[in-house]
Amino acid sequence: MKLVVDRSRCEGHGLCEAVAPDLLRVDDGFATPVHDGDVPADQQDAAHSAVEMCPIAALRTA
């Protein structure tokens, strides 16, 4: 599973980083997934929470 940030939507609200700090970093106003977006097996729930949490649907799994 991969985490993908839609750069045209992301406004840097940072709620994703707050629930999945090991998966995303908000830097310079955008969320960037760490390890190229690859989600480790033990972090799948955190990835789904981050997607649910983004207030403006800028984040998805693929």
Add this chain to the structure above:
Amino acid sequence: MTTTTTIPRSDIDPYSDASILSPYEDYRRLRDLGPVVWLETHQVFAVARYREVYDALHDHTTFSSGSGVGLTETLNKAQKGSSFTSDPPYHDYVRGLVARHLKPKALEQFHDYIEGWAARLVDELIEKGTFDAVTDFAQAFPLAVVPDLLGWPVEEGKERLLEWATAGFNAFGPLNDRTKAGFPLLKEMSDFLQRMSIPGNLRPDSWGAQLVSDAKDGKIEEYLLPGLLGDFLAPSMDTSVSALSSMLWLLGSHPGQWDQIRADESLIPKAFNEIIRIESPLRGFTRLVTRERELGGLTLEPDARVLLLYGSANRDERHWTDPDTFDIHRPGVAQHVGFGHGIHGCVGQALSRLEGHSLLKALSTRVRSIEIGEPTWRLHNTIRGIASLPVTLRT
């Protein structure tokens, strides 16, 4: 799994005076009736549970905003062109023009200005003794900050702005007396926005002036300007006023939790989210269904209008534990839909948070107790909020 084939019906009228003044029991009844309920009085479907509101907001192709987000088709026709009332790709384009100024990163440069403003306001109110939570506290902030950043000309009075915004948001409800009373005001606001769209009328270097000069350079179509300027003004007033007055009411009536905030500033962001959750300022907006779709096991047909009740979703006992209890430690509170969610999720939420957090910080460093009287509530079609509340701040 059981599937229900018929959608329950109800004669509950969320726009009646009684329901507006005391909405939460009606919301509970709607949630208990089913995931989707036909409202006989307004001929629309109400969605009152958290899960289904969230799902609808995250399927913007089926649940479209492009033909308006208000209750009646007549009024929806008059409100086209803003971020609220558009679908992608146009939506993403106009939202981007507003968001470039309102995203957290862009607002960083205003932190000191807004915190300084908040500190001065709280100092004045401590000095003043007893004051009104709405006119002296909650209205002061959005009226001072947003128009100033937008470039409001100093010689233009701001006293009409609140009335315009109130009229604009009433018109998202039914065509009742409240809405009709606002028509002359809407005309005034529209004339004002037209005037502000003429180059030179907004303060140079402001957010608004930048939009106007972008239009002059051909980067934005000129006819969009009034709507874009309006996106900063109308939705930033009554929503913020409601949140900030509820803030004083809730913290004044929960002194134990106020003491905890005073002892630990890091509780402020959660406390602000909990205020928006339990007294959601924007009660609900609608969407138009564009294709057959199941929601909560019930089938919606194309062209159905659905009313998404954010204020009810935020108190859904299926999602929240003890939803009617104010709890600044509530787990997962940031999942509330008080700012909406999905592609139309509030573009002003970072600014609202900055306002709310700055005021909470200014209060928590100075004020030992918030003494409150009895609140009265506003009669408004789409805004839930206090009409007046006497407050005294003790240091």
